[in-house]
Amino acid sequence: NAGVMQNPRHLVRRRGQEARLRCSPMKGHSHVYWYRQLPEEGLKFMVYLQKENIIDESGMPKERFSAEFPKEGPSILRIQQVVRGDSAAYFCASSPGLAGGPNEQFFGPGTRLTVL
């Protein structure tokens, strides 16, 4: 069973460009989470999605950031008009839809975004 896949692993963008980060959850997992890790800091929650639905986007910046998890295909985190402050590692995690206690979140290897 392959783990959580993220691509690209490294992404370089110039200010004003768009960044698209992809996350394929583990097989059988229907819940996806995105976290951002700024340099020298811990991971900060951004958004939580189930198939075709955003459940909690309380950690998403109000502008330029969006996320989706379509019925088919990977989850996408999209950052429009990137700025230098968006440079960070973006981690995706997935969990199964099991009831009873917190489902373990399995993390991908992350995408390191560098904005020039």
Added chain:
Amino acid sequence: AQTVTQSQPEMSVQEAETVTLSCTYDTSESDYYLFWYKQPPSRQMILVIRQEAYKQQNATENRFSVNFQKAAKSFSLKISDSQLGDAAMYFCASFKGGTSYGKLTFGQGTILTVHP
């Protein structure tokens, strides 16, 4: 809202010795879970151990154990017989109970160095 604080930016230990990493948290929830994650240089987040707040018994996983002090809102990680492969960034995290899905709240992390 939940907050997690790790007051030790860096710790070091000699191989085969024991080290304790500190974590304090704050939550208004009566039902919650606490975790320790390891992030080695590969940046892959790995779950080390978890603790249910309603359980008085401290969790253990092989060489890893926790000291959960609920009244003091303290959740430290003890690593016994430290190995070179334990060198990593360690994050403490909390999860609101009463649900199987939702966000993790992370501390700032502690870098652990293991000396041969």
